[in-house]
Amino acid sequence: METATIVLKISAGNAAEATxxxxxxxxxxxxxxxxxxxxxxxxxxxxxxxxxxLVAVLGTQFAVELAKTLHAWLMRNNSAVVSIGSDGNIDCRGLTVEQVRELVRGALANTPKKG
Structure with missing residues (x-):
């Protein structure tokens, strides 16, 4: 199975909430x-x-599951911002599931694959 790594950085109003x-x-x-x-x-x-x-290693075929789960979590936690990528340059906030899916695919495409 081909795997990839994606980095998710969570931000919120304060450190306790982010934790x-x-x-x-x-x-x-x-x-x-x-x-x-x-x-x-x-x-x-x-x-x-x-x-x-969070540094997540997953099979690339599970990117859609990751995107759907991330989107649902963001909808429930609208004070949170998730930055995707090792440099944290893509912020997820107020996006559709399709937009989150594309961001996840893009982030996975830019990481070295194993397997």
Missing amino acids: ELTSELQQRLTQEVENIRIDRKKESQDTLDPGTI
Whole structure:
């Protein structure tokens, strides 16, 4: 199976909310996207929080599942912003499921594939 890595950085009104939202998104993706592996990272090692960056490794054929799950989560958590990509240059907020799907496909297309 061909796999790819996608980086998701979660932002919110404050650090505590971002941490909580990151935990919720990680749990949702783990439940909804088949064969996904998620590592949680910190932006700064100087903080005590578990981090607001999710590094997801998944089979490229599950990109649609990832996009649908991410879109549904964003609709429920409208205060959250998810930046996609290792440089965090694409922000997801107020997008349709089709737009999120295209962003996920684009981000996966720009990462090295394994498998």
